[in-house]
Amino acid sequence: MVREIVQVSTNQGRPALPNDVAVTEQRPAGRPAAPIVRPGSAAVLERLTRLHPRLIDLSLGRIERLLARLGNPERRLPPVVHVAGTNGKGSVVAFLRAILEAAGYSAHAYTSPHLVRFNERVRLAGSDISDEALAALLEECEKANAGELITFFEITTAAALLAFARAPADVLLLETGLGGRLDATNVVPRPALTVLTPVSLDHQHFLGETLAEIAGEKAGIVKPGVVCVSALQEDAVADVIAGRAAALGAPLVCGGRDWSVLSDGGGMVFEGGGRTRNLPLPALVGAHQAENAALAVACVDHLPGFTVPDAALAQGMTAVDWPGRLQHLMRGPLAETLPAGWEV
Secondary structure (H helix, E strand, O other), X not given: OOEEEEEEEOOOOOOOOOOOOEEEEEOOOOOOOOOOOOHHHHHHHHHHHOOOOOEEEOOOHHHHHHHHHOOOHHHOOOOEEEEEOOOOHHXXXXXXXXXXXXXOOOEEEEOOOOOOOHHHHEEEOOEEOOHHHHHHXXXXXXXXXXXXXXXXXXXXHHHHHHHHHHOXXXXXXXXXXXXXXXXXXXXOOOOOEEEEOOOOOOOHHHXXXXXXXXXXXXXXXXXXXXXXXXXXXXXXHHHHHHHHHHHHOOOEEEEOOOEEEEEEOOEEEEEEOOEEEEEOOXXXXXXXXXXXXXXXXXXXXXXXXXXOOHHHHHHHHHHOOOOOOOOOOOOOHHHHOOOOOOOO
């Protein structure tokens, strides 16, 4: 892999963030690394990487232009749960999907990056998008974009939004790629709920050097009048989120204040909304997953129009699947080659 310097201009309606004039990314010189996919969509994805601008301004202008040419699919989506933060976004989406599906709802999901195949990023009502459907959507977006510069994430997000607008589902779980305020997913006019997982220092070259600056970018997904559910945050982050929510009249539900979780070897106890619920420990490995699971429970408690019984919460805890994250491999070629008594 070649480290390539990519110049970044950030004069699109906000003061420049520290260190976002020049950033580095791990990728082959000239374009992002090609994702692993089946041959049907691989050629299209490869072509799309060539549209990636060398000078990237953090702006929603390119994706908004493309979405307008596509008929604004972001305005025809199922109810959207928009998730931003530094840590645990994918896990929280996985918990939400498992819980809602256990309650009988169908859920689309958009996550990144993928583990093995690009198709994993676009989940349509319980299944990864087919390669044929993905290739067709990418080609449609490529044609509408008409060769103009656009980032790989922006154009593939547009394709995902097209897929979500055309396939029926009860809810769309939408994970940001980077930041929030200027992330390509931040084009939904009014989501049903916004979610902020724990915020810490990340992507300082894009988002700022301090926790407060980064929190300001993440909190950019908060919308007027829409409930925001936030994980327990450091004080500097909590202050920024609270200020943003207050300015927009967005009700704020905070971990540590409005809900909490305790866990031991036998299960987890969720307290919130005037109720105490005893739930099984999450199937995902790691003590931190109890916090991610609890954030998902708080989310479904405040998701308008959805009824989730405690039995579905419990089933979601044990049914959740998020491969490659502290995963204990019990079968497969790697596990089968281990000496007796070894594990991975």
